[in-house]
Amino acid sequence: MPLSKNKIKYIHSLEQKKTRKEERNFLAEGPKLVDDLLGHFPCHYLAATNEWLNEHSSIIADEIAVVTTEELSRASLLKTPQQVLAIFEQAKHNIExxxxxxxxxxxxxxxxxxxxxxxxxxxxxxxxxxxxxxxxxxxxxxxxxxxxxxxxxxxxxxxxxxxxxxxxxxxxxxxxxxxxxxxxxxxxxxxxxxxxxxxxxxxxxxxxxxxxxxxxxxxxxxxxxxxxxxxxxxxxxxxxxxxxxxxxxxxxxxxx
Amino acid sequence: MPLSKNKIKYIHSLEQKKTRKEERNFLAEGPKLVDDLLGHFPCHYLAATNEWLNEHSSIIADEIAVVTTEELSRASLLKTPQQVLAIFEQAKHNIExxxxxxxxxxxxxxxxxxxxxxxxxxxxxxxxxxxxxxxxxxxxxxxxxxxxxxxxxxxxxxxxxxxxxxxxxxxxxxxxxxxxxxxxxxxxxxxxxxxxxxxxxxxxxxxxxxxxxxxxxxxxxxxxxxxxxxxxxxxxxxxxxxxxxxxxxxxxxxxx
Missing domain, CATH: 3.40.1280.10 (SPOUT methyltransferase, trefoil knot domain)
Incomplete structure (x- = not known):
């Protein structure tokens, strides 16, 4: 499923603290970072190139989208978008x-x-x-x-x-x-x-x-x-x- | 003299390495930074609010412009423009x-x-x-x-x-x-x-x-x-x- 305009709009809205707070979500981009976060934070959405997904067959996320590099660029907040971006749920830690x-x-x-x-x-x-x-x-x-x-x-x-x-x-x-x-x-x-x-x-x-x-x-x-x-x-x-x-x-x- | 469109365009062009190299100039913004650089690098242009200029009566620069905060915002590359910006000449150091x-x-x-x-x-x-x-x-x-x-x-x-x-x-x-x-x-x-x-x-x-x-x-x-x-x-x-x-x-x- 390609990236809809609404999805791109939602991703960009996570630049705003207000939206992040309401949604209790946050955005992460790039293979190293997303790899590190998967398993630590519930993943609500993940968009990646075919290549990346082929190397990660057992991803658990509410929604997974295969996207082209060009689609990824439109969604990304980075200067150099990198293969994958994901929306995770914010953690709730108790102070120890x-x-x-x-x-x-x-x-x-x-x-x-x-x-x-x-x-x-x-x-x-x-x-x-x-x-x-x-x-x-x-x-x-x-x-x-x-x-x-x-x-x-x-x-x-x-x-x-x-x-x-x-x-x-x-x-x-x-x-x-x-x-x-x-x-x-x-x-x-x-x-x-x-x-x-x-x-x-x-x-x-x-x-x-x-x-x-x-x-x-x-x-x-x-x-x-x-x-x-x-x-x-x-x-x-x-x-x-x-x-x-x-x-x-x-x-x-x-x-x- | 207010900031001309051409001057703003020139200031913004200093974001590009190519322009900086050709012009042998660079941009610096904010009171602390500009204060530190004046005297160390020849200053070709300085735009500042009246308030800042009143506190700095003996500035040496090829051209000095008194600007409003609003004009400064249009020229600035910073999210929060601060009182003064200046164009300096790049240094030529010999390796010691x-x-x-x-x-x-x-x-x-x-x-x-x-x-x-x-x-x-x-x-x-x-x-x-x-x-x-x-x-x-x-x-x-x-x-x-x-x-x-x-x-x-x-x-x-x-x-x-x-x-x-x-x-x-x-x-x-x-x-x-x-x-x-x-x-x-x-x-x-x-x-x-x-x-x-x-x-x-x-x-x-x-x-x-x-x-x-x-x-x-x-x-x-x-x-x-x-x-x-x-x-x-x-x-x-x-x-x-x-x-x-x-x-x-x-x-x-x-x-x-």
Whole structure:
């Protein structure tokens, strides 16, 4: 069955947060990503080239359409459409507070860029961080740009939306880390195995309200050290450097 | 003088690499970025709101236009235009081989995403890496998305295009690092103070030809370690983790 105009319109409507919220659906494109998500999220619709479908004989989806590359281009949100796109149902995860109390988690305070959020989910997966807590003002995790940037990690990392002060109150007792330009050198501090790492908004950093709840102020040393510059790091980059150091200290704990 | 249709057309044409190359110009938008670039690159044209111009009385540019926010929106390539945009002349840097032989540099082997390149330039600035060598197949550094993502770091980091095998031949003798899934644990190796760190293409990694010239194969440990997954790290994220570790070892050299 070829792609109807209505279907294409529906696919494009999933660029809008409002529609995604009403429909509880999201869009994913490309073989690697769709492969990773199938089996983790119910698939309501899948459109793929004959070639792709021949290699995937046991797909479970409510509706499957064989499409030409040209039809796929019309439906796709990508510059370079790739063989397959699919509509999945959004996950409903419960917050696992006990797990958060005995492991490392991330909290994102109003991250705005969908690519940054996706990249952070991908690196959380690499560093074995299972839960990410987003302030309600953080960009929607089901934004197609976020989903694409996760490269499939969204199937493994659980993302929750919750006011961060409420979360921190529930986690009472665990260390809360944040990065600040006047914080203490990340490499000079022993880091805990369980804790919450808060990362702030791209332009404004961590909000005042959340900053008051941060127990450990960290600083990523630049080089040469502490030179005066106007520069800063992209939030996903800063998250990666901090998470890598937490994990390095867990792997090589006695050397610090 | 308001923005003419021709001027808007010219600004938009700078999205095309071909035009940028012919004109040897590039576009930058927003107060932070334009502030950082003024003084570092000759400014041929600047369009700004009255408010911005009142705060910047000593701008040197071949042509300055006072524009309304509405006019700026029509000219801007950004979703949210911000007070000022400017056209600068591209820099002509000579490669500093001696500096590359006694410090840390980056080599990018066909990075495709303009945002990734910009983010890498920004983090290089943070970590005091003064030269980045790009393979001829790497995305153009003057792509507007790259320039925006550098957040001004393009004023401080020098970016050169050169076939990487030629570069490595000229640098004969310095260690050449690359990241590979079967490389050695980054944290278990003493890293040198001078060297070239090669980062590969988003989909295909480091090309075979360049891989043969890499003297040290590194691996960024995931967590829990060496678990079987299909995941990987975004190239800008991997670059950050590697550069941070090189700098950590320079700051705390005796502890490894």
């Amino acid at each position: 507070l006990e797990k958060a109390q005995r492991s490392l988690s991330l909290a994102l305070d109003d991250i705005q860029d969908p690519g940054n959020l996706g990249t952070i989910i991908r690196l959380a997966d690499w560093f074995g961080i299972e839960q990410i807590f987003c302030s309600p003002g953080t960009v929607d995790v089901y934004n197609p740009k976020t989903i694409q940037a996760t490269m499939g990690a969204i199937a493994r990392v659980k993302v929750h939306y919750i006011p961060l002060p409420d979360l921190i109150a529930s986690l009472r007792g665990i260390p809360v880390y944040g990065t600040f330009l006047d914080g203490e050198d990340l490499y000079q501090k022993p880091l805990s195995e369980a804790g919450l790492i808060v990362m702030g908004n791209e332009g404004n950093g961590i909000s005042k309200e959340v900053e008051n709840l941060v127990s450990h102020h960290l600083y990523i040393p630049n080089y040469p050290q502490k030179r005066q510059t106007s520069e800063s790091l992209n939030v996903a980059i800063a998250t990666a450097v901090v998470c890598a150091e937490f994990r390095r200290q867990m792997i090589i704990p006695k050397q610090l | 081989l001696e500096k590359a032989q006694r410090s840390l540099s980056l080599a990018l082997d066909d990075i495709q995403d303009p945002g990734n390149l910009g983010t890498i330039i920004r983090l290089a600035d943070w970590f005091g890496i003064e030269q980045i060598f790009c393979s001829p197949g790497t995305v153009d550094v003057y792509n507007p998305k790259t320039i925006q993502a550098t957040m001004g770091a393009i004023a401080r980091v020098k970016v050169h295009y050169i076939p990487l095998p030629d570069l490595i031949a000229s640098l004969r003798g310095i260690p050449v690092y690359g990241t590979f899934l079967d490389g050695e644990d980054l944290y278990q190796k003493p890293l040198s103070e001078a060297g070239l760190i090669v980062m590969g293409n988003e989909g295909n990694g480091i090309s075979k030809e360049v891989e043969n010239l890499v003297s040290h194969h590194l691996y960024i440990p995931n967590y829990p370690q060496k678990r079987q997954t299909s995941e990987s790290l975004n190239v800008a994220i991997a670059t950050a983790v590697v550069c941070a570790e090189f700098r950590r070892q320079m700051i705390i050299p005796k502890q490894l």
